[in-house]
Amino acid sequence: MMPTGDVVARLRAAGCVFAEDEARLLIAAATETGADLAELVAQRVSGTPLEYLLGWTEFHGMRVAVVPGVFVPRQRTAFLVDEAADLARAMPTHPIVVDICCGSGALGLALAKTLAAEGRPIELAATDIEPTAVECARRNLTPIGAPVYEGDLFEPLPCELCGRINILLANTPYVPSEMISRMPPEARDHEPRTALDGGPDGLDIFRRVVAAARTWLAPGGHLLVESTEAQAMPSIGILTAHGFTGRSAESDQLYSTVVIGTKPDA
Structure with a gap:
């Protein structure tokens, strides 16, 4: 698995304002689902919304499932x-x-x-x-x-x-x-x-x-x-x-x- 520091660096270089928070969430998602962390990071760097990679977003104090191609609640x-x-x-x-x-x-x-x-x-x-x-x-x-x-x-x-x-x-x-x-x-x-x-x-x-x-x-x-x-x-x-x-x-x-x-x- 990619070191946390490398994940943060790649996300920050791609312009992610909250690189540390996103790194933590992507690492947790890879650990929980068995997904390839490097692939998740690559998709995020390419512009894929974080919520699509996690499979959920937090809204009004709860987790809501989201999938690619669905509007992400603001x-x-x-x-x-x-x-x-x-x-x-x-x-x-x-x-x-x-x-x-x-x-x-x-x-x-x-x-x-x-x-x-x-x-x-x-x-x-x-x-x-x-x-x-x-x-x-x-x-x-x-x-x-x-x-x-x-x-x-x-x-x-x-x-x-x-x-x-x-x-x-x-x-x-x-x-x-x-x-x-x-x-x-x-x-x-x-x-x-x-x-x-x-x-x-x-x-x-x-x-x-x-x-x-x-x-x-x-x-x-x-x-x-x-x-x-x-x-x-x-x-x-x-x-x-x-x-x-x-x-x-x-x-x-x-x-x-x-x-x-x-x-x-x-």
Whole structure:
């Protein structure tokens, strides 16, 4: 096995800012799985995301399985989970939650486990259009009894959920198309474009979600979507045009903006 110092040196030379931490994780992964450490280091140096090499990422205080070709959940998205948890706590009954564009299923998993630890179970389902993401999400969500459906946005959901969803998590792609080329290579070259590209202004998928969400949400239900600060006001305008009450929430600590639309009670 490569000496730790050599691993750190190679990672640092490749521009890895947290070379010592990454070296520790790669050495542990090689030890636990029997993988060739030199090959793991070579892949990392070539630009493969660390999470793909480890097979997991830490999100909202838990390990979430990830595989190559699946969007890696960002730490800033933990704020969306916290906002959803606050809304769920205010509900008198156990909420029905759906995570669309779910990727690895990290958002739904984190919300379910956070509330379960407080004795607040939820009914959870998830969807994604990418087969690799669906397979990965099932690894994360099947153990907690949550089904994952393959298809475009709401299309694969069972009809009995229509009009009954209390919380809709939608980490839709919101990077403007022309900005994809400026993203870090780890995301641009390895994650699916469908998980990144939000169209000319970054809001194409958001518009589609909002247009259908009113049918699927229960009265008083909430839609939560991650956004940029600049997109927040246009997003609220889209929500308002479809009959939602819209607002935004921000976390300075996580550099995160979440747009929340609430369906009228009647």
